[in-house]
Amino acid sequence: MVVTIIGVGLIGGSLALSLKAHGVAGSVIGVDQSAENLRKALELNLIDEGTTDLAAAVRRSSLVVVAVPMDAMLTVLPQVLDVVDQQVVIDVGSTKEKLLTAVADHPHRDRFVAVHPMAGTEYSGPEAAVPHLFEDKTLVICDAEHSHPAAVALVEKVFQQLQMRLVYLDAASHDVHTAYVSHISHITSFALALTVLEKEKEEQRIFELASGGFESTVRLAKSSSAMWVPIFRQNRLNVLDVLDEHLRQLQHMRDILQQEDYQAFTNLIEQANVIRKILK
Amino acid sequence: MVVTIIGVGLIGGSLALSLKAHGVAGSVIGVDQSAENLRKALELNLIDEGTTDLAAAVRRSSLVVVAVPMDAMLTVLPQVLDVVDQQVVIDVGSTKEKLLTAVADHPHRDRFVAVHPMAGTEYSGPEAAVPHLFEDKTLVICDAEHSHPAAVALVEKVFQQLQMRLVYLDAASHDVHTAYVSHISHITSFALALTVLEKEKEEQRIFELASGGFESTVRLAKSSSAMWVPIFRQNRLNVLDVLDEHLRQLQHMRDILQQEDYQAFTNLIEQANVIRKILK
Numbered sequence: 001m002v003v004t005i006i007g008v009g010l011i012g013g014s015l016a017l018s019l020k021a022h023g024v025a026g027s028v029i030g031v032d033q034s035a036e037n038l039r040k041a042l043e044l045n046l047i048d049e050g051t052t053d054l055a056a057a058v059r060r061s062s063l064v065v066v067a068v069p070m071d072a073m074l075t076v077l078p079q080v081l082d083v084v085d086q087q088v089v090i091d092v093g094s095t096k097e098k099l100l101t102a103v104a105d106h107p108h109r110d111r112f113v114a115v116h117p118m119a120g121t122e123y124s125g126p127e128a129a130v131p132h133l134f135e136d137k138t139l140v141i142c143d144a145e146h147s148h149p150a151a152v153a154l155v156e157k158v159f160q161q162l163q164m165r166l167v168y169l170d171a172a173s174h175d176v177h178t179a180y181v182s183h184i185s186h187i188t189s190f191a192l193a194l195t196v197l198e199k200e201k202e203e204q205r206i207f208e209l210a211s212g213g214f215e216s217t218v219r220l221a222k223s224s225s226a227m228w229v230p231i232f233r234q235n236r237l238n239v240l241d242v243l244d245e246h247l248r249q250l251q252h253m254r255d256i257l258q259q260e261d262y263q264a265f266t267n268l269i270e271q272a273n274v275i276r277k278i279l280k
Numbered sequence: 281m282v283v284t285i286i287g288v289g290l291i292g293g294s295l296a297l298s299l300k301a302h303g304v305a306g307s308v309i310g311v312d313q314s315a316e317n318l319r320k321a322l323e324l325n326l327i328d329e330g331t332t333d334l335a336a337a338v339r340r341s342s343l344v345v346v347a348v349p350m351d352a353m354l355t356v357l358p359q360v361l362d363v364v365d366q367q368v369v370i371d372v373g374s375t376k377e378k379l380l381t382a383v384a385d386h387p388h389r390d391r392f393v394a395v396h397p398m399a400g401t402e403y404s405g406p407e408a409a410v411p412h413l414f415e416d417k418t419l420v421i422c423d424a425e426h427s428h429p430a431a432v433a434l435v436e437k438v439f440q441q442l443q444m445r446l447v448y449l450d451a452a453s454h455d456v457h458t459a460y461v462s463h464i465s466h467i468t469s470f471a472l473a474l475t476v477l478e479k480e481k482e483e484q485r486i487f488e489l490a491s492g493g494f495e496s497t498v499r500l501a502k503s504s505s506a507m508w509v510p511i512f513r514q515n516r517l518n519v520l521d522v523l524d525e526h527l528r529q530l531q532h533m534r535d536i537l538q539q540e541d542y543q544a545f546t547n548l549i550e551q552a553n554v555i556r557k558i559l560k
């Protein structure tokens with residue numbers, strides 16, 4: 001089938017590669033407001049053709065993927081739904097409640113299936129697109145009951161072909177859980193980078209001494225503000241809630257270290273070690 | 281040469297593998313207070329023989345590596361120095377000031393070279409030992425002027441054979457810099473695991489939704505309290521100092537999000553992105 005991907009960055013570009021590699025997409029039309037991104041996406045063979053004419057691309061497609069930052073998503077998704085007829089439309093966004101509210105009353109709402117592939121990297125743009133990004137990862141499908149069953153069935157089939165695990169959540173639960181297991185990690189990583197850049201004035205020392213552990217915890221601090229500020233904005237209350245809990249936990253560790261209560265510190269680390277059971 | 285490694289865990293065991301693989305050690309004697317660890321280290325071919333007789337092993341060796349947790353280090357290192365004659369002794373510990381103070385007046389102080397390989401994983405014990413852990417990593421040599429030049433030269437030669445980059449620091453600077461680029465990462469990771477375990481009562485959801493980003497930031501929370509509590513204890517003031525800065529940075533991000541000042545939030549993320557320049 002013909003697939004249109006709007007936004008040929010890390011996620012849109014990686015999805016284009018996967019859909020073609022798994023034989024889901026016969027051809028991929030890329031739509032992007034940046035002519036430069038379209039040029040790169042063509043050069044990298046992410047897409048078969050590029051255009052800025054969104055409506056024409058949508059009309060020629062069976063499946064439309066909207067892979068733009070969450071602030072743009074609020075205006076682009078309704079524009080796409082204005083054009084669709086029998087096409088199936090998905091977003092791949094990291095927050096859901098505001099988006100689903102924005103299209104709740106759209107006459108073509110049932111052509112839209114809200115999904116969130118739990119996969120990504122700290123890089124962005126067409127050059128960041130990689131194959132195999134989605135294999136063995138989770139796809140969250142949100143509020144599936146508001147989509148036409150045939151549209152949901154097509155989306156399920158497509159992402160099963162991409163070897164993803166499917167999980168079903170309502171939009172509100174999705175936003176709570178992603179604040180816990182994704183958004184807070186980005187906040188802590190940004191703050192850790194700022195901390196170390198503030199304290200460690202000798203950049204050469206960071207480079208020399210940083211080991212895998214530091215790189216691992218600070219890796220997400222390379223992520224782009226264009227993608228993440230709209231996510232934090234749309235999931236603000238959930239992010240604030242988990243951030244407040246994180247501040248309490250850190251302050252508690254600080255107080256215990258200040259007081260030299262090493263038995264309590266040991267107990268906290270052993271509680272944290274429970275994460276071993278959950279993550280391989 | 282014959283090398284004795286005291287403490288056949290992640291670091292001691294990995295070093296044993298590396299020293300043999302690079303032809304530095306003809307044979308490795310393992311010393312451990314745990315008979316079980318010695319049994320495993322023999323079974324895994326980390327060491328050629330195991331003993332609990334520290335003094336006898338040291339006397340038969342040219343190089344002695346003390347790779348025990350930092351609290352035990354304060355008592356084991358002087359015991360080793362009591363026995364040495366012409367042997368060279370190194371620690372591989374993560375903190376230096378208290379250790380170097382503890383042996384400052386030892387009559388064999390100049391046989392000891394304080395080193396810290398900036399490498400590790402979140403696992404521990406002999407089963408966690410891996411080859412190639414040290415290649416292309418940094419080795420910090422501390423207060424080299426207090427060691428015999430021939431002892432320093434031997435250590436430099438050994439770790440260059442292991443393909444490590446050598447960096448020289450005084451003990452106080454070492455402890456400051458490692459608080460910034462290593463110890464704080466462990467604190468934030470432990471606190472992040474505690475946060476998510478507290479907020480996310482459905483462990484199955486963490487498992488289903490956690491992506492690479494979350495795993496990356498929380499990976500170090502699997503690290504053992506036996507190794508890390510003594511490090512935080514011995515580097516307490518530096519860790520508190522950087523932790524206070526981290527709490528300020530996080531609180532600032534929280535306040536800006538609370539106030540919905542998204543331009544300021546964008547600026548902070550772009551400042552954090554500077555870490556891209558420093559880490560590949």
